[in-house]
């Protein structure tokens with residue numbers, strides 16, 4: 001059985017020691033300027049939809065709260081688009097990195113706090129937009145976070161989130177099928193495995209029992225943000241409605257095939273990949289507005 005308890009402490013511990021996206025680039029924090037440069041170049045080339053999505057938000061003079069800031073890349077882009085940015089992250093590592101980025105680039109912002117989406121340390125009705133990219137699907141007590149977000153949003157505010165898409169190729173084909181089959185195969189030939197990532201998977205499978213490890217949701221947790229990620233969830237529209245009961249949909253669409261996990265897709269022409277990403281992409285972007293809010 002999975003020995004790791006699903007609670008906020010473990011989620012915090014994981015992100016504190018695995019700052020978001022760090023393993024995807026070669027630059028290290030020996031040189032922060034180079035690190036942020038390389039990180040941003042990687043992020044916005046592999047996820048080319050993010051900046052056009054931010055442009056659509058008309059951020060000028062909007063009070064924006066970003067929950068889960070990671071390397072603060074989108075934070076900088078929000079501020080550069082005229083948003084009055086405040087940030088919140090569970091880890092002091094993310095807060096440190098955001099402050100480092102802003103100081104290096106002389107960027108001004110409203111406020112930044114370490115804390116949890118379960119108890120947002122900002123006043124009621126204070127933001128036009130709450131933006132949270134790739135974060136809320138890592139919060140086990142999501143309904144509590146959703147009501148906290150409602151509290152800090154103005155009545156005409158919007159919640160803009162990116163959640164993992166249940167109806168995606170990355171989930172249905174890669175995680176549920178291909179990686180599972182690969183795991184079963186590797187479990188038999190494990191002695192020649194060199195990759196640290198696969199070694200961690202095999203270690204988990206050994207400790208928890210292969211078939212326990214391969215079950216959902218356990219296998220999902222281990223295959224979104226690394227084998228030791230304690231919690232994640234995938235969403236479709238109905239699950240969004242369940243977890244955000246006081247909001248209604250303004251729009252939703254998906255992006256990003258996560259081609260690293262589905263390399264054989266590279267044989268298809270760009271137009272087909274674009275179509276696949278728009279229908280079966282891994283990143284489900286949703287804009288929600290509060291349904292009814294007492295002032």
Ligand SMILES: C[S@@+](CC[C@H](N)C(=O)[O-])C[C@H]1O[C@@H](n2cnc3c(N)ncnc32)[C@H](O)[C@@H]1O
Pocket residue numbers: 011012015016020021067068069070071088089090091094115116117118132133134135138139
């Ligand atoms: C996958 S990273 C996403 C970071 C960034 N938004 C991005 O897209 O790269 C998740 C971030 O959310 C933070 N986080 C996780 N749970 C949180 C919570 N309950 N409240 C606030 N931040 C949280 C983590 O510390 C981490 O920095």
